[in-house]
Amino acid sequence: MKQATLLGCGKIGAYYDIDNPNLTLTHAKAYFLSKDINLYKVIDKDLIKAKKIATKYSCKYSDMPTKDDLKYSDIISIATPTEFHFEALEYLYANNYKGKIILEKPAVSNEDEIEKLLSFNKSFLEKIHINYIRRFDKTYSKILDDLKTNKYGSIEKIEANIFGTMKHNGVHVINILNYIFESKPKILFVSQKTTILKYLETEVIINTLDTIYLNFDLVFFTKDKKIVFDELGYRLTIYKTVSSKQFKDALILNKIVTKSILHTYAADMISAVLQNQKTIPTVYEGIEDMRIAKEIECWQ
8 A cells, every 4th residue: 555645734734624524625634535545644843733633544743754754655745835845845856755746736936946846857847746626626627628629619708716816826727727728828917806818819807806705716608608616616517508588589598517526626636646647737737827827916
């Protein structure tokens, strides 16, 4: 059985689902529940936090990684605060770590770290996978592939609502659109609350909301369909135009599919990494996404 180590016992590392048996959202729980992986160790500078997670999942804990941890680990998750992502990657690289790496987004913090990261050898960089959670979900990735191949018709417009910064949350949108269009966007307009991009001939409007709740909505419009990911992406709804009974010669949207998704995304993420699935976001994608996000933020 493969051994896993978790660096960082914060929300996405271990706490989002710690008291909810119906969700598998964190690296720690996904490793613990996996039939193919044993959670070997959790590491956090806050030893009290690390000990709580270690007790919960019956594994070792410490405040710093050791060379032995690297030797015994087939897969390592980096779920530390963003400013420590590169430090963790640099430690793994310097100590010749051979296993797989799952890195929380954004990949690193700044352009200097990007250049240093790209100086690492290719075999190490190819071990790194970025956790854009929506790309790992099978239903989500199937819809994205259908959009990519115009199964629903050509995409005429895209709208998104996000909370927080472009670098931390907008990168989810950027990563998805880069995947679908396989091109870099043109930046048409940026203000404090609104960003307008253009991918090929498709306009994208991204609204940044000041909310007290977590928010992520992504809506695709085609000629006769509307595909909506909302509730942080946990709900998928597809609408199709039909003739209106109330208004002559008018079309309205009729709901044809509603699904609840993403509730086991961390488990899907780890499974995808182990199986080398094509939907796995690479470190190169993560770097490109962050560069676009930073370019947008520089315009504000």
